[in-house]
Amino acid sequence: MHIPDGYLSPQTCAAAFVVAVPTWAVAANRVTRVVKTRNVPTLAVFAALSFLVMMFNIPIPDGTTAHAVGAVIIAIALGPWAAVIAVSVALLFQALLFGDGGVLAFGANALNLAILMPFIGYGVYRLIAGRSPLTSTRRIAAAAIAGYTGINAAALATAVEMGIQPDLFHTASGAPLYSPYGLSQTIPAMALAHLTIAGAAEAILTGGVFAYLARTDPARLAATHRDIPATAGDAPAPRARRLTPARMTLGFVALMVLLTPLGLLAPGGAFGEDAPHDLNLRELGLSAIPAGLAKYNGFWSHTLLADYGFSDGQHAGLAYLLSAIIGIAVVAAVIFAISTLIERVARHREVGKPETA
Template sequence: MHIPDGYLGPQTYGSMFAVMVSLWAKAYSSMKKKVKEETIPLIAIGASFSFVIMMFNIPIPGGTTGHAVGSVLLSVLFGPWTALILTSIVLIIQALIFGDGGITAIGANCFNMAFAMPFVGYFIYRLIRGKTPISSKRSLIGAGVGSYIGLNIAALLTALELGIQPIISKDSQGLPLYCPYPLKVTIPAMMIEHLLLFGIVEAVVTVLVLYYLVKTGTIKEESYHV
């Protein structure tokens, strides 16, 4: 799902970066007020976990990749604003050091995977979980469903951002300047793999990790929720 350099025009990556700047400011303010010192080690482990699973990229036709993300799990454990910051840090490090995702596309990649995915996933998780404890079956089901839908929302946004480039960015001869694939190519290319494979992997990983953390007593009813 990492969009590389050269596939988004300045209209798209510039606007996405501007949106993310305001979201990063809001998230930082939220973390600064609520984060507790004892939560920092687990937060760091959560960010490391997201970094590792995102490094297992499988190329997808259309100029991007498919992989698990872990941002919905982070939002379940720490809240969506903290998940936004953690996932953004991971994506920025991957782009700057490992070349995984373009530097110009940082804003778009963060919008898709660090904002849309954890917030949508968290909303669905809370809707299914209701007022039951985090150790309940409804909590695990909610985390799995939220992860699956959240990942696919991020994949859809990626497909839309890529697919509109031939429409909004053309040269004098009408040829696309950036991503050459239209929506009829990008949407199926992204969604088939994520609906049938990567979304399921994301859900399974999220449920298993959450179950392990609850069973081992690592997390206790929102004690790490910031």
């Protein structure tokens, strides 16, 4: 799902930024409606969680890998505009610090995972959940289905963006300049990975986190669930727990960090997504790596830990663990700073407005 540099033409990358940039601007303005002071830490934690779950690669039978994203649960809890900001920041630092996804392709990755996925997922959630209580089985199922639908919508968009490259951008002889895979290859490959394994993982993540929040800390969902009852009729309210949601969240994030090296068990690379030289040129009918792919694939070479590993390739597990710690710290800190800045700007505007009679 993380498109590396070189697989999309500069024109396609530019078109994605044309859509993404104004969306980020609107999101920065709209997010102030739901991300108030008490929700800023929640958004930071969700962004860090999104970064973490994207490090867990799940093996797919075709030789590649897939992963959950967490965009839809952020949209359900804090609204789709907050999800745009959170997931975009996670994607940006994955690309800049670890080379996971391209810098030139950042706009396309954000369009797929941080814009299309949360908005489509949130729409499905609202449609299915209706006016059902927060703790109802229907609403939990709606969250799970929304997560499944959202990640598959993002996967389809990714497949289309990559699959149209050979037809739109090729040499005079017909050789592809960028992604060598057409729609007949990209769509089935992405569908196999996400209709099965990744979709199930996203559904479990979204439904599970929503069910926990709805039962233990429904106030965290208040911003996007106004006038929605917590329970049906006279059902008893959830009991207070010794382990508070905040402590449970920190414990869960810590556990996820410790388990991140499991992502090394599924390196993937069947489609050359990790390095163009892994492409099976003979199978593709090519004599050389596509020129544009070879030119732009190494565009960004200033990563801190490329591919979540040390430069000498040693101690892969330790490097993966260190990458997770650095990533969540940076992403959470940046989200906290952005959210706080947005809130202060909005508050300043309110103070500066002239009073009306």
